[in-house]
Amino acid sequence: MKKTAALFLLSVGVNCMTAQDIVPVHEFDIDIPKVGSPIQSTMYGIFFEDINFGADGGLYAELIKNRSFEFENPWGGWEPFGDVSIAEKNPCFNKNPHYAHLTYAGQITGTGLENEGFKGIGIKADENYDFSLYARTETNNPIKLRIELVNRDNDIYETQHLEIKGKDWKKYSVILSPKATEAKSRLRITMETAGTLDLEHISLFPEKTFNNRTNGLRRDLAQALKDLKPGIFRFPGGCIVEGTTIATRYQWKNTVGPVENRPINISRWNYTFPHKKFPDYYQSYGLGFFEYFQLSEDIGAEPLPVLNCGLSCQFENEGMDQHVPVDKLQPYIDDALDLIEFANGPVTSQWGKVRADMGHPASFNLKFIAIGNEQWGPLYPERLEPFVKAIRAKYPEIKIIGSSGPDSEGKDFEYLWPEMKRLKVDLVDEHFYRSPEWFLNSAKRYDSYDRQGPKVFAGEYACHPTNRENSFLTALCEAAFMTGLERNADVVELCTYAPLFAHVDAWQWRPDLIWFDNLNIVKTPNYYVQQLYGHNAGTNVLPLTMNKEPVTGQSELFATAALDKGTNELIIKIVNTGIQSKKIQLNLNGISSGKHKGKLMVLHASDLEAKNTLGKPETVIPIESAVELEAPATEVSVQPLSFLVYRI
Numbered sequence: 001m002k003k004t005a006a007l008f009l010l011s012v013g014v015n016c017m018t019a020q021d022i023v024p025v026h027e028f029d030i031d032i033p034k035v036g037s038p039i040q041s042t043m044y045g046i047f048f049e050d051i052n053f054g055a056d057g058g059l060y061a062e063l064i065k066n067r068s069f070e071f072e073n074p075w076g077g078w079e080p081f082g083d084v085s086i087a088e089k090n091p092c093f094n095k096n097p098h099y100a101h102l103t104y105a106g107q108i109t110g111t112g113l114e115n116e117g118f119k120g121i122g123i124k125a126d127e128n129y130d131f132s133l134y135a136r137t138e139t140n141n142p143i144k145l146r147i148e149l150v151n152r153d154n155d156i157y158e159t160q161h162l163e164i165k166g167k168d169w170k171k172y173s174v175i176l177s178p179k180a181t182e183a184k185s186r187l188r189i190t191m192e193t194a195g196t197l198d199l200e201h202i203s204l205f206p207e208k209t210f211n212n213r214t215n216g217l218r219r220d221l222a223q224a225l226k227d228l229k230p231g232i233f234r235f236p237g238g239c240i241v242e243g244t245t246i247a248t249r250y251q252w253k254n255t256v257g258p259v260e261n262r263p264i265n266i267s268r269w270n271y272t273f274p275h276k277k278f279p280d281y282y283q284s285y286g287l288g289f290f291e292y293f294q295l296s297e298d299i300g301a302e303p304l305p306v307l308n309c310g311l312s313c314q315f316e317n318e319g320m321d322q323h324v325p326v327d328k329l330q331p332y333i334d335d336a337l338d339l340i341e342f343a344n345g346p347v348t349s350q351w352g353k354v355r356a357d358m359g360h361p362a363s364f365n366l367k368f369i370a371i372g373n374e375q376w377g378p379l380y381p382e383r384l385e386p387f388v389k390a391i392r393a394k395y396p397e398i399k400i401i402g403s404s405g406p407d408s409e410g411k412d413f414e415y416l417w418p419e420m421k422r423l424k425v426d427l428v429d430e431h432f433y434r435s436p437e438w439f440l441n442s443a444k445r446y447d448s449y450d451r452q453g454p455k456v457f458a459g460e461y462a463c464h465p466t467n468r469e470n471s472f473l474t475a476l477c478e479a480a481f482m483t484g485l486e487r488n489a490d491v492v493e494l495c496t497y498a499p500l501f502a503h504v505d506a507w508q509w510r511p512d513l514i515w516f517d518n519l520n521i522v523k524t525p526n527y528y529v530q531q532l533y534g535h536n537a538g539t540n541v542l543p544l545t546m547n548k549e550p551v552t553g554q555s556e557l558f559a560t561a562a563l564d565k566g567t568n569e570l571i572i573k574i575v576n577t578g579i580q581s582k583k584i585q586l587n588l589n590g591i592s593s594g595k596h597k598g599k600l601m602v603l604h605a606s607d608l609e610a611k612n613t614l615g616k617p618e619t620v621i622p623i624e625s626a627v628e629l630e631a632p633a634t635e636v637s638v639q640p641l642s643f644l645v646y647r648i
Helices: 003-011 219-226 289-299 330-344 350-357 379-394 411-423 436-448 472-487 525-535
Strands: 025-031 044-047 078-081 083-087 099-104 112-115 121-123 129-137 143-150 156-164 170-176 182-191 195-206 232-235 302-307 368-371 399-403 427-434 455-463 492-497 501-503 514-516 521-523 540-542 544-546 557-564 569-576 582-589 594-604 623-631 633-638 642-647
Touching: 025 557, 025 569, 044 525, 099 112, 112 195, 129 143, 129 156, 143 170, 143 195, 156 170, 182 195, 219 289, 219 514, 219 521, 232 289, 232 492, 289 302, 289 330, 302 330, 330 350, 330 368, 330 379, 368 379, 379 399, 379 411, 399 411, 411 427, 427 436, 436 455, 436 472, 455 472, 472 492, 472 525, 472 557, 472 569, 472 642, 525 594, 525 642, 544 557, 569 582, 582 623, 633 642
Parallel strands: 025 582, 044 232, 044 492, 232 302, 302 368, 368 399, 399 427, 427 455, 455 492, 501 514
Antiparallel strands: 025 544, 078 112, 083 099, 099 195, 112 182, 121 182, 129 170, 129 195, 143 156, 143 182, 514 521, 540 557, 557 569, 569 642, 582 633, 594 623, 594 642, 623 633
């Protein structure tokens, strides 16, 4: 074991034993007839925010950066060559008015455009890619374009041609089928005949998207979300909901309707971290609220949209000039009410018709809405209150989620919880990015929470070691902490790890659940903890105690038990954070005597710093095996540094 791992274990109170010591037997009493609180089907979910190039360049399958030339630098992502300029006279799309104007007079150097994609364009041999653009020409003669996929060395992977005719804007498309796999290719468009030409909304999509949807999602990333078996899907953030200014907040109405006419928005992660500036980081809104709702449906999760409450980021704005006065909140409240109509309203309603026109006449069956993200102080509840009143009046069936601020304790946290109770929100969103020690010590956090107050949504959490890297250490601490979430399912109804995605060449924040490059993904040990919980949640809590107390770190052990009424199975989760094996006697009270077959899933690493990488994606993965436990009592051995799930 590495020295750093051993030091961590000593810091959280591991009692090292010699070989001569007698290994004690720890008795877990599980009272199966005493069926406890329901575990909500939404308990374990996912939270998406467009950080670390998680949307454009990530989950959203579009491969062209700045496809409509709308960045502050309109050539962001592009390298023009020859006589090329940006124009906006008589545009194709009024909300994206800029386009490229090209003139070619036969010069040797040629005229055209080259796009770098998102740290390159990932292509795979013999797969199809849908290329499209909108174009018009001022000349009477047709203009031929050569479309190529190339690399920096001018190796050409695919060439196709288009012929542009007419003075009116028209969409043109062609299928590209590269003959090689390349993570960092580029798209090149070259005029082959003389004349003038306007190009707009230049797009390249893999033909194979998740569920083969048009304007779809990257298949492997979306499938990884579905494989978590999430109960809830929170979107679109996070801090981008607030915006650095009120003008840069996320506005859902800009993200629906024809994708070509959705105005872009600068991402606050473009500039928030000086050491990680990405001046080419914008939100195209190609992945918008319709697509978020559709993804929720596709992966079997309840949608949970988060809306701005009239406050921009309070970390960035100490004054009031970027916050909306309470008496001017009505447009923001209307946005919330209109969103519920967009999700659930009949096709005859204004916003229900927009949803239907986009291809989904049926309701998305929205049940939750969150107002505000990490706001704090009196500014927040005084703005939240009119939202609550308006939503309760028109949509009393919708559950409203408020916030306890950015901290998991302290004066702002202690101020906001009573305010959330006063406003009678249904759930309170708590966030914690904390140390390994905090996660282990907080496995009992919810044991003493008020059972009569609003429920808890652990909306953003991740274990943050000093190096801020994903590792088995962080995953193990999160697994231990989550035993306390499940044991207190009468208080905690939702929880989501954060952030979700990170591009290995364009990240601003870590740790993250899933890392990826332009061709591959890697699921972190943290991912597998979430997956094990998601697939083994159960329907009801069962009492599990050691010496008549919940198992919350005694002898480096953490545990919880649940019943799955649907399959009539007992589910036991055990975390051993110690460096010795533990003998545990499972007293299965209330189960029929005899042998019971089942399965055991184990997530283990001998090195707490072990991690999965793109080169070695399966360093830490769960191992499943068949087991047989004897009732009413059976003894099991739990290996050190492990997370176990028994399903009997």
